Amino acid sequence: MSGRGGVVGGxxxxxxxxxxxxxxxxxxQSVGLDEVEDARRLAEAWRSAVPxxxxxxxxxxxxRSGVLEVGVTSSALLFELDGFRRPExxxxxxxxxxxxxxxxxxxxxxxxxxxGE
Numbered sequence: 235m236s237g238r239g240g241v242v243g244g245x246x247x248x249x250x251x252x253x254x255x256x257x258x259x260x261x262x263q264s265v266g267l268d269e270v271e272d273a274r275r276l277a278e279a280w281r282s283a284v285p286x287x288x289x290x291x292x293x294x295x296x297x298r299s300g301v302l303e304v305g306v307t308s309s310a311l312l313f314e315l316d317g318f319r320r321p322e323x324x325x326x327x328x329x330x331x332x333x334x335x336x337x338x339x340x341x342x343x344x345x346x347x348x349x350g351e
Contacts, residue, residue, distance in 0.1 A: 276302070276335075283326035288315070293343060300336035302327075305343025316340045 273294075280294055280302075291311055295303040306312045315323070320338055327335045 279327050279330040280304075282330065283323050284315075284319075293345065295341070295343065297335070300334055301339050302335045302337070303339045303341065305345065306340050307342075307344070309342060312340045312342060 276297070277294055280292075281289055284292065288311070291307045292315075293305040295305050297303070304315070306315060316338075324335065324338060
């Protein structure tokens with residue numbers, strides 16, 4: 235037998251078992267896929283932070299240096315969100331432990347429409 239005394243896994247003495255979820259999380263971080271989970275959480279937080287009537291009219295575009303870029307379907311909506319609702323939305327995102335969002339940037343984005351118009 236090898237230098238392990240014939241015991242499978244005998245070289246692991248002193249190590250604690252590691253949960254599969256923990257290993258998976260470490261692996262996803264190492265290859266950058268944990269960003270997918272972050273994006274999912276951010277999308278959920280967005281949907282609960284903005285009134286439902288805006289869900290179909292907005293689309294999360296990207297996060298850059300703590301600024302969440304959001305596509306909107308019309309200039310009127312851009313004006314409303316940027317001019318009147320920004321502080322409220324930021325506060326709600328931060329309440330949901332999405333604290334890495336330090337600001338919002340709204341921009342016109344025709345692909346934000348759900349019906350593709």
